[in-house]
Amino acid sequence: MMSIPLSDSVHSYASNRLFRDAGENEVLLGETPYRRPTRTFDNAFINYERPLTRGTQASNSALSTHRLLINIYEADGVFLPHAAYDGFWDDFQAFYSAENIAHGESIRHALENKAFSFLQNDVEVTGPWTADTVIEFFKSFLKDQAETRDAEANNSPVLAAILNSRDPERCAKHYLIQLAPDFLSEASAMARVAPGSYGDIQSAIFNILIDEYGASVHANKHSTLFENTLQSVGLSPDIHTYWQFYHSTSLCLTNYFHYITKNKRLFFRYIGALFYTEASLVNVTKKQSEMLRKVFGAGVNTKYFDEHHHIDQHHGEMALQRVIIPALERFGDQVASEILRGYLEFQFLEELADADLIAQFDFFERLENDRCNAEKFYHEITNGERNxxxxxxxxxxxxxxxxxxxxxxxxxxxxxxxxxxxxxxxxxxxxxxxxxxxxxxxxxxxxxxxxxxxxxxxxxxxxxxxxxxxxxxxxxx
Ligand SMILES: [Fe+2]
Ligand SMILES: [Fe+2]
Ligand SMILES: [Fe+2]
CATH class of the missing domain: 2.60.120.10 (Jelly Rolls)
Structure with missing residues (x-):
């Protein structure tokens, strides 16, 4: 049987009308959760077989790869708009059609390889890590997090960039938008590991999942809390309204969790990444909350961040005591490096995402200053001094x-x-x-x-x- 070239398969998937290039009135994409433009014309020039590298995480091919991947992953979740709109039923059918799912699945593995295989080289898990040394390392990470709990927002480079910007409100909103692909459907990736049978570890993860879902009280669901934050600063709570403004590195963070939970062979990597995120969020969310109050004043609803500052003290501890340690006790050294790898990979991806965002804020800050240099350069082209x-x-x-x-x-x-x-x-x-x-x-x-x-x-x-x-x-x- 002849195999179909990957680029043709990508084209078949992306030619779904929901994924075609944005139209004139689609800067924001509020009412529908299904419309997710890619740049189908550019896709034809992207080599999807060539893995991204550390240096190409913010490239157009990274943007395309992560836009396609999140569309594929999110077809596993139920997404409904806040209100019905003209064309809803057609969009719903087009997003969840058997054909769309089949096209997505036909390219998912290749896209995952393109998006994440660089981590194998860039994140080194060296040394003879054992169950005991990983536990010691994670315990000391939790302790460090507890000791630096009162650090100020300015001590985070990305938050400092927002606070010191010429337009902190605008940068803070752009920052909140980067959190939206994860927070507005929070813990959806975690829900992928709920099925199956793996004993008490499963129940501990489910316990965290229940908290993320507000113990079924919708007003307390973490995604609902984040919707309230968005609304309090005049942003839309509708999922993917700001699709066009997601950085590839922000999508990458969400996609990474989908990747390591969709593929059950990566379960041990997942619990390492889960521990890292739960344990580090205690500090991060406190600083985020402080930054938002400094920028927006008393009107901003920071409950999402304040709640995480509180509950993730427990979640970090739970992830270690009831997930990581029992897993290492049961499966021993053979899974130690894999658990550590998940922790390190997600930490590394967060660093890349922060650096990308800082560079974007820097671009915004310099627009005026760079203008004089740009004018000089342009005149040198028109004078013939530059070819x-x-x-x-x-x-x-x-x-x-x-x-x-x-x-x-x-x-x-x-x-x-x-x-x-x-x-x-x-x-x-x-x-x-x-x-x-x-x-x-x-x-x-x-x-x-x-x-x-x-x-x-x-x-x-x-x-x-x-x-x-x-x-x-x-x-x-
Ligand atoms: Fe351009
Ligand atoms: Fe949460
Ligand atoms: Fe949590």
Whole structure:
């Protein structure tokens, strides 16, 4: 039997109308949980067989891979809109159709390999780890977390970037949006390990799961608490409203938990990652809560974060005492490295996500300052001092680019017409003729043409990075 090329299978999946490029009025995608645009045109140029690396976590191919993967994983969950809307039944059918599921499953393994195989090299589990040494290491991590419980938000680089921004509210909202793919359907991945039969460990995990689900009181479900946070700062609580503004590295965190719970062979990795997240959230959520109150004042609802600061003291302890230790006592050294691997992999992915977000905030902060350098660079191209292609585009009113990133540093030069441009979620910059921006490599952005016609140039500025940009390292993931 002839096998179908992977790129064709990706195309078959992504050509579902729900996953096609965003239309003119789809900057936000509120009423439907099913509409999740990818950039189907770009997909044709992505090699899905080539694994992502540490340095390409914020690339367009990472963005595409993680958008596709979360769509595949989330078809395992029940997603319904808060209210019925025209076309709901058709969308519901299209998202959960046997054909969509089959197409997704046909590419899932390859996409998982592309997304996560780099961890095998980049996260080293060296040394002769045993059940005892892993337990000791985890106990000391819990102790460290308890001792640094009162650290301030400024001690987290990503939260400090928000607090020190020229527009902290905007950055804080963009940050909350990055948490939404995980928090608005919180613990869905954990629910994947509820079935089966594995003794008291199973019941301990179920105990944590029940807490995440508010012990069946919907108002106390953690996702409901997060909806309240979003609403309190004027953001929509509807799932994936801000789909276009999710970074690939944020989607990666959610997808990682789906990956290690969907594939039961990774169960021991999962419990290591579970311990890390439950134990570290105690501190993280306290700082997040403090940052939100500093930025938004008394009006912000921080119960989601305050509740985690409280309950994750128990969850970290439970994950260690009732999940990790019994598993290591029963299965011994053979699972020790795998449990530690889950802990280290998720910790590493969080570091990458934080670095990516800091780079995005830095891009936003520098838009004005970089403008002078960008203008100088552009004039050198037009003078003939630099031999760089202008890369000219002519687009019509309403033409939209689904948010994306570029593999190289580029200028955006508006020659005529108007364009709305988003460097972060929120109000766009209105660009007009003569405006010039510098868009660093891997920085997420989107645009829509708002005049009858817009002529613009996107010359590559990569090789001249150092001249154009004072601190290019800050843009590396
Ligand atoms: Fe939670
Ligand atoms: Fe928890
Ligand atoms: Fe672009």
């Amino acid at each position: 760089v292609s202008l890369e000219t585009f002519v687009e019509c009113a309403g033409e939209r680019s689904t948010t994306h990133t570029h593999p190289d540093h580029r200028l955006l030069v508006i020659e005529s017409g108007k364009m709305d441009f988003w460097p972060l979620a929120g109000d766009p910059l209105s660009l007009t003729a003569g405006d010039i921006l510098f868009i660093p490599r891997h920085r997420l952005h989107g645009s829509v043409v708002t005049s009858d016609e817009c002529v613009y140039h996107q010359p590559v500025a990569e090789s001249e990075t150092k001249e154009l940009h004072q601190n290019p390292q800050s843009h590396e993931v």
